[in-house]
Amino acid sequence: MDTTYLGIVLSGSRLMIGEVNTAGDILQHKAYKLSFFNQESALDIIHTSMEDYVRSASLAERKPAAIGVGLIGRVNADEGMWYQIDSGRTHPINVAREITNWYGIPCFTDNDVKSETRAIMRWGLGQKTENFVYLHTGTGIAAGLVIDGKPIRGSHFNAGEVGHLRVGVRVGLKCPCGRMDCIETIASSVGIDRQVRFLKRYYDTQLQIPQQGERVSVDEVYRLCREGDPLCTKVVDNAAEAMASLIMNLVRVSDPDTVILAGEMLSDGFLLEQIRQRLQPVTMRFVTGGVVLTQLDAQYIGLLGAGALAIDGSEGMTTTAKATKK
Numbered sequence: 001m002d003t004t005y006l007g008i009v010l011s012g013s014r015l016m017i018g019e020v021n022t023a024g025d026i027l028q029h030k031a032y033k034l035s036f037f038n039q040e041s042a043l044d045i046i047h048t049s050m051e052d053y054v055r056s057a058s059l060a061e062r063k064p065a066a067i068g069v070g071l072i073g074r075v076n077a078d079e080g081m082w083y084q085i086d087s088g089r090t091h092p093i094n095v096a097r098e099i100t101n102w103y104g105i106p107c108f109t110d111n112d113v114k115s116e117t118r119a120i121m122r123w124g125l126g127q128k129t130e131n132f133v134y135l136h137t138g139t140g141i142a143a144g145l146v147i148d149g150k151p152i153r154g155s156h157f158n159a160g161e162v163g164h165l166r167v168g169v170r171v172g173l174k175c176p177c178g179r180m181d182c183i184e185t186i187a188s189s190v191g192i193d194r195q196v197r198f199l200k201r202y203y204d205t206q207l208q209i210p211q212q213g214e215r216v217s218v219d220e221v222y223r224l225c226r227e228g229d230p231l232c233t234k235v236v237d238n239a240a241e242a243m244a245s246l247i248m249n250l251v252r253v254s255d256p257d258t259v260i261l262a263g264e265m266l267s268d269g270f271l272l273e274q275i276r277q278r279l280q281p282v283t284m285r286f287v288t289g290g291v292v293l294t295q296l297d298a299q300y301i302g303l304l305g306a307g308a309l310a311i312d313g314s315e316g317m318t319t320t321a322k323a324t325k326k
């Protein structure tokens with residue numbers, strides 16, 4: 001029987017567990033909706049959900065060879081340590097060791113977007129290039145930069161947090177990081193929500209804006225933008241301009257030949273079209289692979305990332321240096 005690997009992804013509002021094989025097929029999976037969690041309760045949530053998954057998926061019949069856990073925030077993939085993004089609240093947990101001890105299966109952990117970058121390298125367009133930018137645009141924005149075949153991690157495992165770059169689009173929104181108008185406050189799904197609420201005083205709109213606490217529908221913003229709604233047009237224009245600037249800046253930084261996009265903001269292709277119209281040919285002239293959506297199933301990219309992490313880990317590539325892959 002084909003070797004299987006178990007992936008676990010903990011993102012803002014849900015936990016997903018599933019099994020993948022070496023070909024990158026998802027064999028089965030289950031999603032768990034989460035309310036608030038913090039780093040202390042995260043391990044309990046993983047444990048409880050795993051117990052349910054093992055019961056419902058009859059995992060015992062084929063024990064996975066390894067487990068990969070994709071987490072938000074900073075992760076030392078070599079040691080399995082999970083830190084919080086906010087350095088003031090850092091309380092590191094050795095997630096990999098805890099989970100290995102629970103299940104008796106080798107466990108590896110990494111940041112979620114860095115794990116997705118592994119999936120792109122293993123099964124996606126990253127197989128064809130040593131130099132690419134992977135950009136995930138969902139509730140947040142982060143990048144996996146692969147340069148000369150090596151994913152860049154940084155001295156605090158924090159490289160690629162490009163959601164906190166300013167890109168020349170001014171709205172007047174303060175980012176939780178302390179800077180004004182970080183791209184995450186403009187072009188992520190949270191950013192669309194913040195833009196709508198901030199700019200509605202200046203532009204007419206047909207958009208139904210939900211109460212605070214409920215998120216504005218990005219699909220609805222795109223739909224009304226297509227119909228010429230003034231507020232939605234402005235919001236999408238800002239997001240597209242910001243994303244195009246970010247992509248061109250990253251192209252100048254790391255000289256990729258392909259820019260690969262994923263995330264809920266890009267799901268229907270509308271924003272991508274708006275972004276492409278704003279890319280300057282001179283800046284983009286060496287990006288011969290283009291600015292493209294990932295070929296992997298975008299809905300399960302996180303799970304594929306966790307699966308790729310488990311495989312990388314069992315092959316001794318916790319930091320995925322392609323150079324070590326013989």
Ligand SMILES: [Zn+2]
Nearest residue numbers: 164175177182
């Ligand atoms: Zn910021």
